[in-house]
Amino acid sequence: MSERRDVKQDEPFERAFRDVFEAWFQSLFRYVNRLCGDPATAADIAQESFVRLYQRGELPDDPRAWLVTVSNNLFRDAHRRTGRRRELLEAKADRLYDETGSDPVERLEADERKQRVRKALATLSVRDQQALLLRHEGYTYREIARALDYGEAGVGKLISRATRAFQRAYEEMVDAST
């Protein structure tokens, strides 16, 4: 028999959980969405990470780093499962996103910029992408090091390298399109 797990938590934990949710849910979603390029998948991953945090019953020492570690693992699994469908999903997500603009020319330019950004990001290793995106979400070097299982002393170098590689790739794409 499958058992229903009793996950009703005490009030102090629920309050703390709600605080963490209010503080970090949107940021986590934005990070995962930038990483995976599919808002629906990003929403699933961010939600699942918070559900698991609640099921844990107590907050870890560093909830933010814990959440992003879980999200990274879920992203890796999702990427492995749906790798072959990814391009299709991205194309679909892009079309949905594009319909939100008003001016057709602006929409076209925004779409081109988005494609270039995504392609430039994709030239980086996954770890470099994660470090860059986490830093742009305001994660500290310690949180990034924990989330990526990387030495804290090397995080600055990782971010500078990722920034440089991203800029170079983006500029090459701009040059190629003009």
Place this chain on the structure above:
Amino acid sequence: MHLHDGELQGLLDRELGGSEEESLRAHVAVCEQCVARMKAMKSAFRETGQLLTALDASPPAMSADQLIEIAQRRHIPARRTPRGIAWAASVAGLVIATVVAAAIPGSPVRTIVQNLLEELGPESFEPIAPAEPWDAQAGVAMTPDGAIEIVFEAAQSSGSIEVQLVETDIARIEVRGDSIGFAVGDRSIQVENQNATASYRITLPDNLSQTVIRVGMRTIFAKQGSRVLQNEFDRDGESYRLAF
């Protein structure tokens, strides 16, 4: 000696602190080259941040209450329990004890075994292997008219899948013959069966709006309402069976 990029980035991000930061800032104060590199890095970082916003989408409308509700009605997958292992160990222990006792000349067990074998004769001796119990399982609580997707990561060289559509509110997979992991979502169960040889018994609510079973990218069963759209199983009433 100039600063390396990691040090300059650390200064920009104010992540160094202490005497290290003091000494690096002292160098930057007198080194035009490092100042220029630091400015370029700062500009590149800011520009990257602006470009990354092109990827952003609206966050889902989700509240903490909704996530708490999901967590509270979530079923956890029961991994292989020690009960099966204990049962197997008990049987193995009994068999070993019997064999050892039967090997001792003059022991009562030896006499019993000899008499039994003589009565049965060589032709009639057919050991009956007990069926291995269903143990590892995953389950998802379903609402009527909900949807479920069950995905086997890979095709297997052996084993089988049985599906039963019954009146229940839990979509459940039971496993025997191998150790299997599951990834359970609100509306999905991912069966981590790479290189596995297990057999699966799937019990599903018969009133779901959509039921999909896939092996890798191949859909082997799809049902919408009461309409079966895709079926590679052998059907017997509301039971379906498929060998890998």
